[in-house]
Amino acid sequence: MVLVRDVFQVKFGRMKEALEAWKEMEKVSPMPTENHYRMLTDLTGQYYTLVLEGTFKDLADYEKFLKREMAGAGEVYHKKFVPLVDSGRREFFAIAT
Numbered sequence: 001m002v003l004v005r006d007v008f009q010v011k012f013g014r015m016k017e018a019l020e021a022w023k024e025m026e027k028v029s030p031m032p033t034e035n036h037y038r039m040l041t042d043l044t045g046q047y048y049t050l051v052l053e054g055t056f057k058d059l060a061d062y063e064k065f066l067k068r069e070m071a072g073a074g075e076v077y078h079k080k081f082v083p084l085v086d087s088g089r090r091e092f093f094a095i096a097t
Helices: 015-028 059-084
Strands: 002-010 038-041 049-056 085-094
Touching: 002 015, 002 059, 015 038, 015 049, 015 059, 049 059, 059 085
Parallel strands: none
Antiparallel strands: 002 049, 002 085, 038 049
């Protein structure tokens, strides 16, 4: 199993808009329940941090998911979400237990 985290630094004061944009994307292309997808926001550390986290069978499974997701919600992602973000990164973890 693989855990994938997308970590975004949202523009100052724009977290509410970013969350609304992401929820709009989920309406267009719902997250599969088997991926245990969840959305996290900061309590400490760097302000306006948004983390999207999900689990996948392997990297090939994640790649299929990403293609399907961008096919469905890509337009909303690029037009509404990306303008609200300063930077981001993707982290991959092997689930050991």
